[in-house]
Amino acid sequence: MSKLNFNIIFFSLMVFLMLAYEDFSQKIPIENLDYCHTFYIAGYIVRHNLTDNLYFDVNKPDFTDASGFDFYVHKVLPQLNKNMNTYFFYSPATAMVFAVLACLPLNFSLFSWQILSVAALSFSIKKIADTFNTDSWKPIYRNILFFPVVLTVLTGQANLGLGLLPLSLSYYFIHRNNFFKAGLMLGLVLLKPQYLPLSLLLIGAYGLNKNLKLLWGFLAGIGSLIGLTSILINSHIFTTWVLNFKIFDSLFSLTSYQFPIKLVSSLVACLLLATPVNLTSVFKIPIYMLAFLLSLQCLIICKKLLSRNKEYFPYVFILGIFIIPVISPHLLYYDLSLYSLAGVIIYGLKDYNLSFKNTVLPIWVILNLNALFIAIVEKTQIIPSLLTQILLAVIYGVTVYKINKKYNTIQMTV
Secondary structure, three states: OOHHHHHHHHHHHHHHHHHHHHHHOOOOOHHHOHHHHHHHHHHHHHHOOOHHHOOOOOOOOOOOOOOHHHHHHHHHOOOOOOOOOOOOOOOHHHHHHOOOHHHOOHHHHHHHHHHHHHHHHHHHHHHHHHHOOOOOHHHHHHHHHOHHHHHHHHHOOOHHHHHHHHHHHHHHHHHOOOHHHHHHHHHHHHHOHHHHHHHHHHHHHHHHOOOOHHHHHHHHHHHHHHHHHHHHOOOOHHHHHHHOHHHHHHHOOOOOOOOOHHHEOOHHHHHHHHOOHHHHHHHHHHHHHHHHHHHHHHHHHHHHHHHHOHHHHHHHHHHHHHHHHHHOOOOEHHHHHHHHHHHHHHHHHHHOOOOOHHHHHHHHHHHHHHHHHHHHOOOOOOHHHHHHHHHHHHHHHHHHHHHHHHOOOOOOOO
């Protein structure tokens, strides 16, 4: 047996045993994990045809635990803290994905999703590494030390299986010039809507260069999700979800929700949360306008890169991933596992004249230190997260500067 195969087997076995111990040892109350009181319950509601309880009634939103999603959280998970209120923010298509896993007992369902998430991460990294003809084992192994990935797997988040996987496949298909399939994968990112800005950036950059195949694929992907959900659930559920966005924003101010502000990982959101409550309405529009202008600037840069050479698309992905924490209004610490894909692309670009390898270690250090702050600061503390987001914004700015500086002299070895 080769050393590589032994490492893969050993690594997989350690992950398998660690997750099994967490899920079946009863040493921790797994009901407190996000997967259990969010995705598992959403799947339970869909499986039992209770989808009227998935979101709020937009005319009479009920923030108590007397009905709706939170009612079924405490009904299915009686061990959960009675004072904990939980709501479902994801799309109905996302809930439909977990309906199958909700057929399993809670422990087995969580364990299955964690294994699927690790497999999705490994497959995602492999698909991107394949485009560079590089070994995928090292970047997979490195992620065991990247805390956003670790916490994602341990708590059963959805970003690896429903976010990184379709994004990596879109990268793979763009590399193979199969833009419709790439767009189809970008549409599936609706399952993890926090990553949609990257999808829109790619579609916009290619669209401005008169390549609309990504757009058609994107619309087909979203249309398929909406159509399938309408057939299997009901035809109004997506409309209800969209109308709930205004209600979702108001939840963060509820004392009963006890939202963990320290997990917020968006510069826009951190700035708003750090603003005194009486001034939030004053600063909200300028902050969102700044995010819009930065998005527009990024789109213009990406459009120019692709018009110069279609093989510059790895830079577009890097910029798209780096800007998401800067402009996205709703992002939590676990969602920063998206940087895993940027790391694989950056290391794959080692033979290119424009390299960003010096950004990987600072990002790794910043986000791992942020995990330490999250572990020790109060639930309502936002300053450590704000500092983290400022540093990530600086890294994005440096990356843009490097691209602009070498824009007219980039010579890529393909």
